[in-house]
Amino acid sequence: LSAARKVPVYRGRFGPAEAERLLWRAGFGPRPGEAERLAKKGLDGAVHSLTRAKRERLVGPAPVDDDKHSIAPTDAWGHDHLWWLDRMVRTSRPLVERMALVWHDWFATSNAGVGSQRLMLKQNRLFRSRGLGSFEQLLLSVTKDPAMLLWLSGTDNEKGSPNENYGREMMELFTLGANRGYTERDVREQARALTGFRSDWDDDRGPVNFRYDRERHDPGRKRIFGKRGKFDWQDACRLCVRHPNHRSFFVRKLWSYFIPTPPSAATRGALERLYVRNDFAIRPVVEAILKHPRLYSGPRMVKSPVVYIAGMLRATGRGIDTEAWTWLANQAGQQLFYPPNVAGWDDDRWLDTASFHARWNLAGRVLRPYVLKTSAAAPLDPDKLLERALAFWGGPALTSETQRALKSFATRALADADRSWKRTQYPPLVENALRHLIAISPDLQTS
Amino acid sequence: MSDCCREFSRSALLRKAVAEAGSGLPAIEPGMPVPAGTGLDRRSFIARSVGLAVAVYGAGSLSPRFLDHGIAQALAAGPSDTVLVSIFMDGGADSLSLLFPHGDPEYRRLRPKLALRDSGLVFPEDTRLRWHPSAAAFHTLHSEGKLSVLPAVGYTDADQSHFTSRHYWEVGATNPQLRTGWLGRYLDRVGSPDNPLQGVSLDGDLSPSLATAKMPVAALSGAGNYSFGAPGVWGQVEARMLDAVGDLGSAGGTDPALAGARAVTSQSDRLRRQLEPFDTENGFGSPVPYPKSDSDFPDQLAGLASMLAAGLPLHCVALSAYGMYDTHSDQAADLAEGLKLTSDTLLAFQRDLEARGLADRVLTLVWSEFGRRAEENGSDGTDHGAAGIGLLMGSRVRGTMIGEFPGLKNGLDDDGNLKATVDYRSVYCSVLEQWLATDAAAVIPQAKSFARLPILR
Numbered sequence: 011l012s013a014a015r016k017v018p019v020y021r022g023r024f025g026p027a028e029a030e031r032l033l034w035r036a037g038f039g040p041r042p043g044e045a046e047r048l049a050k051k052g053l054d055g056a057v058h059s060l061t062r063a064k065r066e067r068l069v070g071p072a073p074v075d076d077d078k079h080s081i082a083p084t085d086a087w088g089h090d091h092l093w094w095l096d097r098m099v100r101t102s103r104p105l106v107e108r109m110a111l112v113w114h115d116w117f118a119t120s121n122a123g124v125g126s127q128r129l130m131l132k133q134n135r136l137f138r139s140r141g142l143g144s145f146e147q148l149l150l151s152v153t154k155d156p157a158m159l160l161w162l163s164g165t166d167n168e169k170g171s172p173n174e175n176y177g178r179e180m181m182e183l184f185t186l187g188a189n190r191g192y193t194e195r196d197v198r199e200q201a202r203a204l205t206g207f208r209s210d211w212d213d214d215r216g217p218v219n220f221r222y223d224r225e226r227h228d229p230g231r232k233r234i235f236g237k238r239g240k241f242d243w244q245d246a247c248r249l250c251v252r253h254p255n256h257r258s259f260f261v262r263k264l265w266s267y268f269i270p271t272p273p274s275a276a277t278r279g280a281l282e283r284l285y286v287r288n289d290f291a292i293r294p295v296v297e298a299i300l301k302h303p304r305l306y307s308g309p310r311m312v313k314s315p316v317v318y319i320a321g322m323l324r325a326t327g328r329g330i331d332t333e334a335w336t337w338l339a340n341q342a343g344q345q346l347f348y349p350p351n352v353a354g355w356d357d358d359r360w361l362d363t364a365s366f367h368a369r370w371n372l373a374g375r376v377l378r379p380y381v382l383k384t385s386a387a388a389p390l391d392p393d394k395l396l397e398r399a400l401a402f403w404g405g406p407a408l409t410s411e412t413q414r415a416l417k418s419f420a421t422r423a424l425a426d427a428d429r430s431w432k433r434t435q436y437p438p439l440v441e442n443a444l445r446h447l448i449a450i451s452p453d454l455q456t457s
Numbered sequence: 458m459s460d461c462c463r464e465f466s467r468s469a470l471l472r473k474a475v476a477e478a479g480s481g482l483p484a485i486e487p488g489m490p491v492p493a494g495t496g497l498d499r500r501s502f503i504a505r506s507v508g509l510a511v512a513v514y515g516a517g518s519l520s521p522r523f524l525d526h527g528i529a530q531a532l533a534a535g536p537s538d539t540v541l542v543s544i545f546m547d548g549g550a551d552s553l554s555l556l557f558p559h560g561d562p563e564y565r566r567l568r569p570k571l572a573l574r575d576s577g578l579v580f581p582e583d584t585r586l587r588w589h590p591s592a593a594a595f596h597t598l599h600s601e602g603k604l605s606v607l608p609a610v611g612y613t614d615a616d617q618s619h620f621t622s623r624h625y626w627e628v629g630a631t632n633p634q635l636r637t638g639w640l641g642r643y644l645d646r647v648g649s650p651d652n653p654l655q656g657v658s659l660d661g662d663l664s665p666s667l668a669t670a671k672m673p674v675a676a677l678s679g680a681g682n683y684s685f686g687a688p689g690v691w692g693q694v695e696a697r698m699l700d701a702v703g704d705l706g707s708a709g710g711t712d713p714a715l716a717g718a719r720a721v722t723s724q725s726d727r728l729r730r731q732l733e734p735f736d737t738e739n740g741f742g743s744p745v746p747y748p749k750s751d752s753d754f755p756d757q758l759a760g761l762a763s764m765l766a767a768g769l770p771l772h773c774v775a776l777s778a779y780g781m782y783d784t785h786s787d788q789a790a791d792l793a794e795g796l797k798l799t800s801d802t803l804l805a806f807q808r809d810l811e812a813r814g815l816a817d818r819v820l821t822l823v824w825s826e827f828g829r830r831a832e833e834n835g836s837d838g839t840d841h842g843a844a845g846i847g848l849l850m851g852s853r854v855r856g857t858m859i860g861e862f863p864g865l866k867n868g869l870d871d872d873g874n875l876k877a878t879v880d881y882r883s884v885y886c887s888v889l890e891q892w893l894a895t896d897a898a899a900v901i902p903q904a905k906s907f908a909r910l911p912i913l914r
Contacts, residue, residue, distance in 0.1 A: 270714060310714040361718055366725040367683060374688050381689035409715070411708030419701035426693045442689035443698040451705050452718035 017280040017298040020306045024053045027407050028306050034457030035268050036060050036300055037104025039321030042404040057300045061293055063103040070100045073330035084128040088336030091346040096330040098320040109141035112267045117152050118354035119161045121347045130347045133157040142293040146251045153247055156220040164207045169228040172201040179352055185250040187259045199232040203241040251290055257282040268299050270311045310456040312360045315342035322376045325404045334375055342368035373449035381442055388437035392420035399444035408453045540818055543775045546825040548783030551839055552846035554792055560585030563865035567832040582858040591797035594804035602856030609863055611844035611877035615827055623826040627666040629885050630902045638666035639885055640773045642900045648672035655772040659757045664775035683729055702726045744812040747805040750798055754779035758806040766813045786836035816852035820892050823848040828875050831865055843874035855914050883907040
């Protein structure tokens with residue numbers, strides 16, 4: 011009976027294909043050879059190397075802008091995006107960055123409302139340092155985070171004139187889910203409990219000196235979720251995390267970032283118990299999800315634009331050397347630090363005809379420095395060209411349908427070479443085209 | 458961006474974010490109005506029947522399929538009679554340079570560094586005035602009687618915030634609370650519930666002047682920019698590669714994410730083929746040359762003309778002109794560059810419409826949120842002013858001056874800004890009644906209090 015209460019663990023073969031999927035779901039895809047190396051660790055070893063990675067090493071060239079100057083993440087438009095993308099590309103701890111991306115979406119804060127890259131990056135550090143620890147601690151830290159205080163009116167919420175913005179979203183979007191065990195009265199009382207934060211205005215720097223000011227806090231009695239007390243902001247957070255509906259919200263939402271179909275009732279129950287038993291720790295739940303059979307045998311997931319582009323850069327070993335990654339990511343629907351609204355990005359809507367076009371252009375931009383000239387030696391052989399183009403991307407696994415379409419393209423294109431100059435010039439062109447087609451294939455848009 | 462004020466760039470960024478996200482404005486400046494259109498739903502879909510990539514706003518619960526159907530029906534019903542194109546010069550264009558008072562003795566005193574030399578492009582209706590040397594195209598249009606000029610249009614007690622003043626122009630009232638645009642309210646009155654192309658924003662985001670309360674409108678992101686090039690691939694190989702995109706999309710399979718990605722790949726391939734006639738490189742089939750530029754502006758108008766020629770049911774269209782008109786410093790070069798491409802492109806658009814036999818159906822309104830201070834500032838630029846310039850272009854416009862140039866001696870207010878001789882809402886009321894044949898009182902608040910101007914011949 012006790013075994014049935016545990017979270018199921020994947021028992022199948024853990025080879026390079028499984029390791030590759032794990033690296034995409036828990037990171038930003040493999041560097042060349044990384045999936046093979048990870049597969050050798052076995053499932054537990056592989057998962058733990060991600061969830062319990064020690065020190066971070068940054069591998070590869072440091073980020074620069076189009077003029078080869080160091081980037082200015084707190085000052086220049088779009089360099090905040092470049093800064094984080096660089097971490098995703100160069101980090102030796104991809105899950106830490108991936109979890110930061112999860113929390114950026116979960117506690118979706120946009121610089122469109124904050125107006126300070128410095129404060130957005132400060133919040134980002136929080137997601138990096140607390141991303142696998144206690145969710146309760148994370149929620150407490152987010153609640154007093156300056157970017158969040160600006161984004162959801164936390165510093166406008168004061169005794170006598172409460173602002174419900176943050177209190178409502180904390181329940182609806184961050185901890186419980188819409189209409190799941192709270193009333194409008196709870197929202198109003200929660201807002202009172204959350205009063206007390208303030209900042210000062212500096213004409214040059216904007217809002218500064220964020221702090222808790224007792225004078226602005228409403229110290230009176232509140233009634234939240236049927237409990238009475240002189241609650242303050244820390245009580246407000248704890249009441250939400252300890253609400254009986256929080257654990258199911260947490261598990262379902264966290265799961266959805268890694269596996270596209272919802273967990274079975276048994277798995278959900280087991281994950282909820284794991285979460286509560288570990289005092290709301292995030293890491294054990296993430297580990298259990300990453301070892302779950304559905305991750306390896308279940309359906310594929312569409313990569314988000316940022317994951318897609320970071321993955322291409324990791325595969326090619328190219329560093330951040332152009333600001334194009336910011337605006338191209340924006341066109342593809344995901345500029346970091348600018349989620350569309352407080353509910354975050356819509357993971358069901360990554361692909362449409364416009365974002366496909368943007369992804370096509372992203373792939374071209376990644377490939378540009380590696381273009382084979384017509385003078386390059388390349389075999390007049392469709393199979394060999396396909397093999398070489400796949401090797402360029404680190405040998406990703408492709409479905410047989412996609413392989414057939416690629417091979418058919420290469421065969422037809424080489425058959426057009428009816429002159430001797432075409433027979434020498436077309437093979438490198440075909441190889442360039444194959445690299446592009448592989449990158450935008452449905453297989454590489456998903457993992 | 459170095460020479461635009463901080464408020465300008467911030468408000469531009471905020472506006473973009475808000476129009477996309479509908480997430481409300483941050484409380485950076487209390488009293489700053491939320492742009493019209495904030496909070497409308499945005500939904501992207503492909504109008505397969507016409508092959509355009511559009512984002513639809515305010516479509517309520519209509520399904521994409523229903524909207525496709527609506528567009529098809531609107532197409533079958535034939536083109537709208539009249540088209541209004543609203544072109545915004547972003548940042549507050551300096552009317553005192555565009556049509557400068559060469560013959561006004563105050564001009565050189567107020568503009569010791571920036572005063573322009575006689576361009577020889579005399580404005581015959583008020584011979585004190587000259588066209589900017591880079592705006593010779595406007596001189597041509599005016600001399601042909603196809604350009605009406607409002608040398609001092611605005612409103613009393615002009616607000617000098619880009620954000621607020623632009624909002625007032627867009628909603629057609631000096632009301633910071635209004636959430637619908639003046640063209641949006643017009644479309645709510647006369648529009649169709651199933652034709653989002655009746656109100657089209659060509660800038661990619663919803664133009665606030667088109668924000669409706671109930672009728673669908675659309676933002677078009679570049680009908681002419683849906684090409685798929687790959688570095689190091691050309692000729693026959695490129696053609697084979699593009700065919701292969703369709704093959705990648707048409708494979709079978711049961712995995713839902715893979716099937717979804719394949720479906721989008723296939724749709725994108727189909728859309729690319731449908732939009733090929735509108736491809737920039739194919740010149741939109743334009744019968745006349747447009748200025749060569751990296752900017753989108755010539756392509757946007759060339760694409761618009763080709764869409765009208767194709768019979769698409771467009772009725773009100775909004776876009777931004779080329780250029781950044783918030784010229785706080787180093788005004789001379791920036792302004793000349795912006796005016797040159799904008800005026801040359803507008804002339805090309807008019808010639809295009811004439812060549813296609815569409816010129817009688819299109820009226821173009823050019824506006825800016827304010828003019829600039831008469832006296833230049835200390836950094837070779839000008840600061841925010843009050844009244845500015847407005848233009849009405851088309852084959853059916855009256856072609857004469859509307860309102861007068863008040864002169865710099867008596868025509869400035871207490872802040873040294875040009876006083877308006879025509880209220881912008883008079884222009885709107887006149888356009889609504891004379892061009893769009895609708896009752897202005899149903900669209901513009903207090904319409905009765907604004908004089909009507911004869912705008913058509």
